[in-house]
Amino acid sequence: MKKPSLHTALSPALLHLYDVNNTIVVVIDVLRATSTIATALYNGAKEIIPVDSVQRCIQLGKELECITAGERDGQIAPGLQYGNSSFEYPREFIEGKTLVLTTTNGTKLLHMALAKGATEIITGAFLNLSAVCEHLIQMKKNVILACSGWKDRVNIEDTMLAGAVVSIVEEHFSINCDSSRIAETLYKKARKDMYEFMKTNDASHYHRLTNFGLEKDIRHCLTHDLANVLPEYVNGKLVVQKKK
Amino acid sequence: MKKPSLHTALSPALLHLYDVNNTIVVVIDVLRATSTIATALYNGAKEIIPVDSVQRCIQLGKELECITAGERDGQIAPGLQYGNSSFEYPREFIEGKTLVLTTTNGTKLLHMALAKGATEIITGAFLNLSAVCEHLIQMKKNVILACSGWKDRVNIEDTMLAGAVVSIVEEHFSINCDSSRIAETLYKKARKDMYEFMKTNDASHYHRLTNFGLEKDIRHCLTHDLANVLPEYVNGKLVVQKKK
Numbered sequence: 001m002k003k004p005s006l007h008t009a010l011s012p013a014l015l016h017l018y019d020v021n022n023t024i025v026v027v028i029d030v031l032r033a034t035s036t037i038a039t040a041l042y043n044g045a046k047e048i049i050p051v052d053s054v055q056r057c058i059q060l061g062k063e064l065e066c067i068t069a070g071e072r073d074g075q076i077a078p079g080l081q082y083g084n085s086s087f088e089y090p091r092e093f094i095e096g097k098t099l100v101l102t103t104t105n106g107t108k109l110l111h112m113a114l115a116k117g118a119t120e121i122i123t124g125a126f127l128n129l130s131a132v133c134e135h136l137i138q139m140k141k142n143v144i145l146a147c148s149g150w151k152d153r154v155n156i157e158d159t160m161l162a163g164a165v166v167s168i169v170e171e172h173f174s175i176n177c178d179s180s181r182i183a184e185t186l187y188k189k190a191r192k193d194m195y196e197f198m199k200t201n202d203a204s205h206y207h208r209l210t211n212f213g214l215e216k217d218i219r220h221c222l223t224h225d226l227a228n229v230l231p232e233y234v235n236g237k238l239v240v241q242k243k244k
Numbered sequence: 245m246k247k248p249s250l251h252t253a254l255s256p257a258l259l260h261l262y263d264v265n266n267t268i269v270v271v272i273d274v275l276r277a278t279s280t281i282a283t284a285l286y287n288g289a290k291e292i293i294p295v296d297s298v299q300r301c302i303q304l305g306k307e308l309e310c311i312t313a314g315e316r317d318g319q320i321a322p323g324l325q326y327g328n329s330s331f332e333y334p335r336e337f338i339e340g341k342t343l344v345l346t347t348t349n350g351t352k353l354l355h356m357a358l359a360k361g362a363t364e365i366i367t368g369a370f371l372n373l374s375a376v377c378e379h380l381i382q383m384k385k386n387v388i389l390a391c392s393g394w395k396d397r398v399n400i401e402d403t404m405l406a407g408a409v410v411s412i413v414e415e416h417f418s419i420n421c422d423s424s425r426i427a428e429t430l431y432k433k434a435r436k437d438m439y440e441f442m443k444t445n446d447a448s449h450y451h452r453l454t455n456f457g458l459e460k461d462i463r464h465c466l467t468h469d470l471a472n473v474l475p476e477y478v479n480g481k482l483v484v485q486k487k488k
Contacts, residue, residue, distance in 0.1 A: 010254065010398055011258060013257055013258055013261070014255060014257055014258070014396065014397070014398070017257070017395070017396055017397055150422075151261070152258065152261055153258070153261055153421075153422065153423065154254055154258070154422055154423045154426065155422045156422045156425060156426060159422075159426055175446065176446060176448055176451070177397075177448070178394075178397065178398055178399045178400045178403075178445075178447055178448050178449075179397065179398045181400060181445040181446065181447070182398065182400060182403055182426065182430055185429065185430050185433050185434075185445075186426055186429050186430070189429050189433060190429075201422075201425040201429075202419065202420060202425065203422055203425070204420055204421070204422050205422075207420070
């Protein structure tokens with residue numbers, strides 16, 4: 001039987017090069033949207049509604065009387081209640097609640113994947129790496145790993161996550177995609193200590209977040225399977241996918 | 245003194261993210277446009293005129309009574325005389341002549357860099373790696389390494405070349421660019437045997453060209469400094485840059 005294909009789009013500005021029809025798109029925004037999404041859902045959030053603007057986030061928060069959260073340039077956006085750190089969403093706070101979330105890069109890509117007609121849209125982070133990989137292997141469908149990057153620029157952490165997925169699932173897919181191999185090479189080089197790798201390689205996001213005192217956040221987001229759920233984007237909301 | 249900046253655009257579709265004003269743009273198309281350009285100029289070609297279509301190539305060839313060459317999808321384009329292999333341009337054939345060249349990816353990027361107003365546009369390949377690096381170090385200007393890729397998809401060989409440049413010049417530049425670090429990591433992993441690396445990583449271009457029997461071409465294009473000139477794009481023509 002022919003294996004399904006796997007491609008990696010290293011930036012949202014490259015997603016249009018890939019055919020998303022009949023494809024599972026994995027949206028990746030390691031620092032920190034998809035890490036926060038995994039954590040909040042793992043800790044029992046009912047659902048997360050990703051929106052593309054701070055204004056829409058405030059408006060929807062009022063309408064639904066729910067928690068609003070989001071960052072712009074790595075900090076809590078004015079008018080919103082919470083930021084984009086996993087540590088803000090422990091079970092005792094988030095369980096059973098709806099979160100309206102806007103982020104700089106990740107939300108935009110979710111909307112792009114939806115507009116392009118992906119069959120299924122899930123989100124990936126190191127925190128839920130195993131859940132994502134097990135699902136992809138099980139589904140036997142074509143896959144696109146869609147990295148959010150930073151304002152359309154390729155970044156190290158999302159590329160590492162794509163590479164981690166490639167290194168785990170590669171036997172099950174036909175991978176004729178240089179970007180996937182570049183990502184895999186990066187991950188294999190960095191995996192012993194990804195935090196140290198980002199630091200020594202002057203990763204742009206490392207600098208951006210450490211300037212805000214977020215070293216602990218970065219280390220957390222680079223840890224495997226601490227929030228091992230499978231978030232799926234359905235009817236405009238991110239929810240934990242029921243076993244298929 | 246503040247060091248100049250260096251960025252890498254891994255695909256032509258990402259070039260718009262970088263400011264090319266007051267910047268040297270290095271156009272990279274290792275397999276095979278910028279390798280052919282280096283070789284033809286090294287072997288004494290008077291000038292190379294890159295054009296963006298086969299039709300324009302044929303027309304200009306007639307007007308100037310010169311050699312026309314180019315590929316589409318890795319093979320000699322119908323209506324043109326020569327292909328895109330370095331081996332087609334030995335000194336006894338090309339010396340003193342004008343070559344009109346059209347290629348799938350490289351030419352397009354030269355025109356993009358020009359349209360965006362780069363201060364200086366040069367071309368880079370492994371065949372002229374040292375000439376490019378020495379020039380960049382000497383000039384002390386901002387640099388963008390612009391990879392041609394394949395139909396806007398990121399490819400391994402152009403990324404490796406960008407990484408090779410980064411690894412050689414990095415002390416002289418301020419590099420806050422994740423793409424440059426990813427490229428450098430790839431190059432350092434692959435450099436012992438780049439041909440073998442492309443083969444074992446299923447590089448798309450490796451497959452495309454080996455299907456045409458071009459293994460020898462690939463190996464040649466991955467060799468350092470065999471045609472160590474500095475091609476500059478001036479007034480619509482590629483010529484060997486005079487020492488500045």
